[in-house]
Amino acid sequence: MIKRLLSNDFPRSRTLAVLLVLLLIALAFAPFIFPGVKALNVAAKVLIFIVLVASFDLLLGYTGIVSFAHTMFFGIGAYGIAIATTRMGPTWQALGVGLVSSLTISFVLALLVGLFSLRVRAIFFAMITLAVASAFLTLASQLSDITGGEDGLSFKVPEVLSSSFQLSSTPFLGVSLDGRLLCYYLLFFAALTLLLAMLRIVNSPFGRVLQAIRENEFRAEAIGYRVVVYRTLSSILSALFACLAGAMLALWLRYNGPDTSLSFEIMMDVLLIVVIGGMGTMYGSAIGAALFLVSQSYLQDLLRLGSEAAAPLPWLAALLSPDRWLLWLGVLFVLSVYYFPTGVVGRLRAAALDKPRP
Amino acid sequence: MKFDFDWKPLALVPVLALGVLPFIGSPSTWLTLTVAGLAMGMIIFIIASGLTLVFGLMDVLNFGHGVFIALGAFVATTVLGLMGDWTGSPDLWRNLVAIFPAMLVAMAVSGALGLAFERFIVRPVYGQHLKQILITMGGMIIGEELIKVIWGPAQIALPLPEGLRGAVLMGDAAIEKYRLLAVVVGLIVFALLAWVLSRTKIGLLIRAGVQDREMVESLGYRIKRLFVGVFVVGSALAGLGGVMWGLYQQNVTPQMGAQVNVLIFIVIIIGGLGSTGGALIGALLVGLMANYTGFLVPKVALFSNIALMVLILLWRPQGVYPVANR
Numbered sequence: 001m002i003k004r005l006l007s008n009d010f011p012r013s014r015t016l017a018v019l020l021v022l023l024l025i026a027l028a029f030a031p032f033i034f035p036g037v038k039a040l041n042v043a044a045k046v047l048i049f050i051v052l053v054a055s056f057d058l059l060l061g062y063t064g065i066v067s068f069a070h071t072m073f074f075g076i077g078a079y080g081i082a083i084a085t086t087r088m089g090p091t092w093q094a095l096g097v098g099l100v101s102s103l104t105i106s107f108v109l110a111l112l113v114g115l116f117s118l119r120v121r122a123i124f125f126a127m128i129t130l131a132v133a134s135a136f137l138t139l140a141s142q143l144s145d146i147t148g149g150e151d152g153l154s155f156k157v158p159e160v161l162s163s164s165f166q167l168s169s170t171p172f173l174g175v176s177l178d179g180r181l182l183c184y185y186l187l188f189f190a191a192l193t194l195l196l197a198m199l200r201i202v203n204s205p206f207g208r209v210l211q212a213i214r215e216n217e218f219r220a221e222a223i224g225y226r227v228v229v230y231r232t233l234s235s236i237l238s239a240l241f242a243c244l245a246g247a248m249l250a251l252w253l254r255y256n257g258p259d260t261s262l263s264f265e266i267m268m269d270v271l272l273i274v275v276i277g278g279m280g281t282m283y284g285s286a287i288g289a290a291l292f293l294v295s296q297s298y299l300q301d302l303l304r305l306g307s308e309a310a311a312p313l314p315w316l317a318a319l320l321s322p323d324r325w326l327l328w329l330g331v332l333f334v335l336s337v338y339y340f341p342t343g344v345v346g347r348l349r350a351a352a353l354d355k356p357r358p
Numbered sequence: 359m360k361f362d363f364d365w366k367p368l369a370l371v372p373v374l375a376l377g378v379l380p381f382i383g384s385p386s387t388w389l390t391l392t393v394a395g396l397a398m399g400m401i402i403f404i405i406a407s408g409l410t411l412v413f414g415l416m417d418v419l420n421f422g423h424g425v426f427i428a429l430g431a432f433v434a435t436t437v438l439g440l441m442g443d444w445t446g447s448p449d450l451w452r453n454l455v456a457i458f459p460a461m462l463v464a465m466a467v468s469g470a471l472g473l474a475f476e477r478f479i480v481r482p483v484y485g486q487h488l489k490q491i492l493i494t495m496g497g498m499i500i501g502e503e504l505i506k507v508i509w510g511p512a513q514i515a516l517p518l519p520e521g522l523r524g525a526v527l528m529g530d531a532a533i534e535k536y537r538l539l540a541v542v543v544g545l546i547v548f549a550l551l552a553w554v555l556s557r558t559k560i561g562l563l564i565r566a567g568v569q570d571r572e573m574v575e576s577l578g579y580r581i582k583r584l585f586v587g588v589f590v591v592g593s594a595l596a597g598l599g600g601v602m603w604g605l606y607q608q609n610v611t612p613q614m615g616a617q618v619n620v621l622i623f624i625v626i627i628i629g630g631l632g633s634t635g636g637a638l639i640g641a642l643l644v645g646l647m648a649n650y651t652g653f654l655v656p657k658v659a660l661f662s663n664i665a666l667m668v669l670i671l672l673w674r675p676q677g678v679y680p681v682a683n684r
Contacts, residue, residue, distance in 0.1 A: 066491045116668055126419070126491050127623040128667070134620050135660045142660075264616070268499060271492065318507050327503030334496040337489055338482060 005196060007203040011283055013352035016345060020283060023290055027188060031181055044184055044252045046290050047191040048245055053273045053285035054198050055241030060271075061280035062202050063234040064214030068267055069113065069129035072136045073106045073239040075262035077246025080105070082153040082256040083146060090156035099247050103240055110239035114232035125235075133267075141258045152257020161186070161251070187248050194244060199282045201237065210234050211280070265326065269296075272333050278343025287344050300325050367678035371642045378650045386530030391649045397537035399645025400544025401606060405599035406622040406629075406637045407551060408592020414568035414632020414681055416585045418480055419487060422494040423622065424615030425501030426593045429471060430464035430600025431610040432509050435516050437463050453519035457601075464601045465594040471501075472593025476586055498616070505612045513611045516604045540602055547595070548638060555634060564588060568632050568681055624663050628670045630677025639678055643670075 011017040026033065030043035056070050080102025081095060088094035109132075117128040140147050147153065159165055165179035201207055209230050212220040221227045250256045269292065277288020300322045307320040319327070336343075342350065375392055382388045409423045437460040479497040483489040518536055525532040555561035567574045567581050575581050603618060604610045625644050629636025644663050651662040670678060 060488075064488060066488060116671065124627055126421075127627060128664075130421075131620045131624055131664055131667075134617070135664060138660055268495075271495070275492065315507075323511070324503055324507060327500060327507070330496050330499035330503060334479070334493055334500065337492050337496065341489070 007196075007200045009199055009203045009282070011345075011349075013345075013348040015352070016283065016287075016348040019287060023286060031184060040180070040184060042293060044187055046293050047187045048248045048252065049270075049273065049289040049293060050286050051191050051194045051248065052242055052245040053270055053277070053289050054195055054282050055238045055245060056270050057274050057277075057279065057282065057285050058198060058202065058210075058241070059235055059238040060274055061278075061284075062207060062214060063210045063231060065118075065231060065235065066126040067129045067235065067238075068126060069133040069136075070238070070242055070270060071262055071264070071267045072129075072133045073110065073242035074246040074249070074266070075136070075140065075256075075258075076102045076106050076109070077243035077248075078250040078256040078261040079140065079147060079153075079246075080243070081247050081250035082148075082155055085155040085157065086153050090158050090162075092158050095158065095251075099244075102243055102247065106239045106243040107236060110236040111232065114235045118228055118231045118235070133262075137258060137262045137264075140262055148257065150258060152255060152260065154255045157183070157251060157254055162254075183252060187252060190244070190248055194241060195282065195286065198241060202282060206230075206233075214280075268326070268329065268333075272329060272336075274343075275333065275336050276340075276343055278345030278347075279341075281343070281345040281349075284343050284345040291344070299328065303328070364679065367636070367639050367674075370678075371639060371646070374643060374646055374650075378654070381654060382650070384530075386532075387653070389528065389531035390533060391653055392646065393531075393533045393537055393541070395646035395649035396642060397540035397544070397645070398606065398648060399642035400541055400548075401599055401602045402618075402621055402625055402645055403638050403641035404544060404547050404602065405596050405618065406625045406641055407547075407634055408588070408595045409622055410626045410629060410632055410634060410637045411564065411568070411588050412585075412592050413626070415564060415571070415581070415588055416484065417487075417571075418484070419490050420480065420494050421491055421619070422475065422479065422498035422501065423592075423596055424617075424619035425475075425498050425505075426468040426472060426596035426615070427600035427603060427618050428502065428505055428610070428612060428615035430468045430597030431516065431604030431614060432505055432514070432600075432612075433464040433467045433597070434460045434601040434604055435509070435514050435610055438516065438519075450521035453521040456519055457605075461598055461601050464597040466597075468597025468600070469590045469594035472590045472596075473586070475501075475593070476589045480589070498619075502612050502615060509612070511612060513609050515609050517608060518605055536605060540606065543598075543602060547598070551634060560584070560587075621663065624667050626677075628667055628677055630674075630679040630681055632681035633677065633679040636677055636679035 011020055027043060027047060031040055034040070034043065052070075052074055056067075059065050059067055059070070077099075080098040082098075084094045084098030084101070085091075088097065113129060113132055114125075117125045141150050143149075144151075156162065159179070161179045161183040163178050163180045165182075166177065202210070209220065209225050212223075212225070213227055213230055217227055220230075246261055249261060253260065273288040273292045274285065275288075276292060277284030277286070303320050303322045303325055307317050307322065310316040310320055318324070340347070375395075379385070379388050382391065405423070405427055409420060412418055412420055438456060441456045441459075475497060479493055480490070483493050522536045522539060525534045526538070527533075553561075555565060563574060563579055563581075563584055567579075567584060571581055599618075600614075603614070607614070621644060625640040626637055628640035628643065629638070643666060647662050647666050648659065651659040674680065
């Protein structure tokens with residue numbers, strides 16, 4: 001059963017397995033273990049980012065393509081939900097219409113970008129996606145009639161998922177059973193299903209071909225696989241999953257704007273999480289997302305402390321200011337690409353292999 | 359140079375310029391737009407030339423090129439700010455004298471940063487495209503944040519010196535003085551580059567290295583040292599381009615590097631990675647296209663450059679002047 005669920009791709013390291021189980025338990029019971037609105041927000045964000053990062057890993061880690069347009073699809077998913085519910089009211093039909101139409105748009109866009117740039121040269125892909133994504137970001141903030149411009153869109157979700165809906169009047173284990181809780185569990189099961197689906201994809205014969213292309217494109221082509229077709233399919237799949245992650249984000253925040261889903265900072269976060277967690281491992285995205293998002297707020301607090309401590313030295317204080325946390329993220333990123341290229345999961349697996357077997 | 363025998367891409371620029379004339383209607387507007395487009399194209403070429411050589415020579419894709427642009431522009435705000443007497447004077451010659459040291463300092467600072475960037479960011483990842491993209495992107499973020507630390511995160515105005523403001527009238531067409539200056543500077547840089555690349559020993563080696571790196575190495579030349587030189591010069595040119603771009607936009611933001619990066623990527627893809635002549639044509643096309651569509655259909659202006667790139671790639675999938683052996 002577990003073998004089937006995990007598509008026969010086990011953690012292959014006892015520490016990693018323990019960590020994953022802990023993470024699963026923590027996320028499954030987050031509303032009961034960590035009370036409070038902020039903790040629940042962080043948990044929901046972890047769920048969303050697990051899907052987003054895993055979908056990016058499908059492209060970067062398994063196929064070896066760098067795309068900078070990943071947040072574009074994330075944004076399309078979020079805007080799909082946002083625009084549909086603003087126009088059609090907070091109904092399930094609106095959610096369905098938004099989801100289907102944003103998936104369609106993502107599919108077409110990913111197909112177009114993939115056909116034009118992957119056909120030519122894989123290295124063009126990174127540059128072309130950067131151009132397309134920046135054009136899309138500007139477009140989203142300019143079409144203010146549809147997207148709400150820079151202000152974004154605030155909208156209502158169906159009654160059942162909003163906090164005014166009460167499942168029962170008596171709190172269970174000190175947590176009120178309201179729509180927010182339902183929404184959280186909707187996200188939880190969506191994220192779990194999507195992650196397992198992606199695990200299934202990368203461990204299928206199709207996924208093996210992707211890894212073959214990553215390892216040696218020329219040889220994969222020589223064996224008889226059409227590299228362009230596989231690359232394009234991989235980029236489409238990853239775009240669709242990113243789009244679903246975007247829909248999850250919109251559903252949770254009940255708001256969407258250019259900064260929340262399209263901004264370049266999110267792209268940077270995703271890149272960093274993939275590298276930290278371990279490229280080419282689906283588990284890495286789960287571990288990485290949890291580590292990163294929890295430490296992100298922590299890092300800012302730490303910087304604030306450091307900045308106050310360094311007040312006598314103005315230049316150091318400026319370097320340590322909480323606004324400059326992206327600087328330290330960048331340094332961390334460069335260092336981890338150099339010294340930590342296999343990420344947490346790669347390290348743990350390597351350590352498990354080194355251990356002499358009894 | 360290479361385009362001696364392949365005239366078709368070269369003809370694209372006048373074809374585009376003349377092709378839109380009927381749509382714009384009035385010849386004076388057309389002339390204004392064309393000069394503006396050429397000026398923009400020249401500035402973009404200055405920035406893109408270094409990047410395309412770096413890629414051609416060492417197969418290094420530098421996503422952090424934009425940081426040198428922003429740095430050059432910010433250095434220029436400081437230098438020009440210090441020389442308020444000179445920039446404030448209505449005398450054109452005194453203004454030019456003020457801009458000149460600003461350019462020199464910007465080039466020196468960007469070049470120095472380029473040296474450090476090559477040593478610490480690029481050198482450890484030769485031959486690994488994936489890591490290069492990731493690492494240089496990280497370098498870009500770090501550079502942008504450091505600029506915010508030094509100059510602050512806000513947009514800084516970079517006013518043109520007095521004598522360069524306003525326009526000269528050519529018949530009915532108003533042509534901004536600064537754009538003429540940009541065309542002149544761009545032509546000088548292009549002439550210098552073309553001269554170095556085609557008439558000197560170093561240029562010969564660079565061109566040979568772009569064509570076939572291993573052959574040049576096996577003949578006993580240290581191509582890595584050559585590459586460091588090209589990287590530094592490319593960064594310095596990006597700094598110069600940053601000064602020109604900052605004055606063109608009349609303000610600088612720390613994010614400007616990332617914005618211009620997108621443009622120069624489009625340019626070098628159109629030109630064919632590694633080709634200097636192609637980069638010039640790509641830059642001019644992009645500059646003209648941006649100005650024409652900005653005037654005719656502002657809503658599509660965003661996508662005009664991407665559309666242009668797609669069209670060119672459909673015609674020549676490796677860019678207009680594909681460099682052999684890649």
